Amino acid sequence: MPDVSPDIDLIRSRLLAWYDAHARSLPWRAAVGAPRTEPYRVWLSEVMLQQTTVPHATPYFHAFTTRWPTVSDLAAAEDAEVMGAWAGLGYYARARNLLACARAVAGEHGGVFPDTEAALLALPGVGAYTAAAVASIAFDRAANVVDGNVERVMARLFAVETPVPAARPELKRLASLFVTDERPGDWAQALMDLGATVCRPKSPSCGTCSVASECLGLATGDPARFPMKTKKADRPHRRGAAYVLIDDQGRVAVETRPEKGLLGGMLGLPTSDWATGEPIAAAPVEADWREAGAVEHVFTHFSLTLTVMTARVDADGDYRWMPIEAARAALPTVFAKALDRASVPDLFG
Template sequence: MTANEIKALRSALLDWYDASARTLPWRTEPGEATRTDPYRVWMSEIMLQQTTTVHAAPYFNAFTARWPTVSDLAAAEDADVMAAWAGLGYYARARNLLACARMVADEYDGVFPDTEEALLKLKGVGSYTAAAVAAIAFGRPANVVDGNVERVMSRLFAVEAELPSARPELKRLAGLFVSDHRPSDWPQGLMDLGARICRPKSPLCGECPLSFGCAAYKQGDPQSYPRKAKKAERPHRLGHAFVLRDGKGRVALVTRPDKGLLGGMLGLIGSEWGGAPDYAPPFEADWTEAGTINHVFTHFSLDLTAHVATGWVDDPALVWMEEGEALKSLPTVFRKALERALA
């Protein structure tokens, strides 16, 4: 693709973005004169990892209302942040969120650094997030490549290599479009195009401002891109969750170990998740089986059988919480099991 073709595609996308940009709670209007608060850009990018904009938006609004600045977030209690994160998944992100906020507050006087290189030094900030904050918040020409951008590039250039091995080439191709001209709007325009027009299934090629230069569109089969290697079958695990109620509207929870899946989060008392875990109630009580819920994690699926009993155990490891509050604070898998038990 020639420099003039790149320039024409860039111009067409920016014109489309000016007219069609999504309204998102973390975004300002298109244009060189506007810049988004880096705290809001960083927060949104962390939340949007593995999460849709529709799902992330209410969490973003709640977080920024409760903790309006990075220093406010840095001063928050770990348990409060983890509870507020419940339902967003990938809970290591919540721990990284706090670690990064405290680093910015303590080592940078509450001000985010403004270059990719400096942003990469922050805890929990990888190459994509550093590029996104540098470009969107500070107007730095950076190569911001997420799944939407990979899809657009794979179709524009009809890249035959399969994901994930194609990623270096897709990033190189995306880099051809990086420019000092409107560096903040360019990646946001590409993301909007991928989310709204160049969709994974049923792309709206008739509405695409880049179809005139799209190799996959000219071939007549854009949906077949990006090429993907066959996924391995997801393993399946089994487990038990024990819901102990005190008869006064409270339920016993535990804090999970900091390391590992759902680390540092509140959870239900339960067994290990494996092939065929033994039924081993943790306390003497009149346990009743309440049913089994299914939950799908990234790397495995889980059948979790809930058991419920009423009683009281004086154990400092237990956190007794109002049932309604527990339903708001637990990660999705435990909330589903608790709902089954309470039903």
């Protein structure tokens, strides 16, 4: 790191002024100067945004808040309803944690979110980032809110040479230097907006940045190289089979996956194991199986090829039978892909 340091006070002043003029309009965010956003909406949006983008999360946020307008409404929902509504947002363990937290707030706190970072952190499924974000944005508490956008801004402002993830403790420490009791919620959102719209991962818009004069990364002539990255290991590839069973009413068989493991607690198609070698694909029932091709899907830690097998069978009690369109809407993306690949309406003439 260079011997000179950015001017903390100047950066805060300029960035807050920039935020006042250019804050993004988001469905879960109060306008600058308006009363703070209801904590339920802040919490829900932050959980959704942990593994996806604003454009992708926005329709889910609208759907959740229309269907369950308060945290108590969400707490009273059936697990399967919430899991189905979450399909497509990834990391389904977060949907289970979402319900656990909502039920704790409804049952132990009278439907009112606690207003301190420590108390929020004590809620089930709430980690350090979410607790800080809700405390800061919903309650205007001084909290160090550090997401990927903030890490990138800090790495560039201070030209941090240590690659991530090893640099993360230092990036969090640097971010803490800016946290004060003056407009902490706006400060957290200003940093996020800067990272999302100006200090972008690729092609940062340094010419429009209000704090460019203080950026040590820009002074190196190559700000986009920050944060430094550790080379990622190759993502392993797995294979498996998905089975599309259709009964005489044109319904598809689905099952609830085990609570533990990938896509835990979600609806799914019957499948083989997903293995790094050739999978042992034992069909779930005896039938005249037809191969309908394969689908590809990428999870965080591995990629997957699923061979799609289809058959017409008699309905039995081992599965839940759903109309095709209802199943497509309720299934996680990888299984919806398999269902589409099967071209179910045309399979059997």
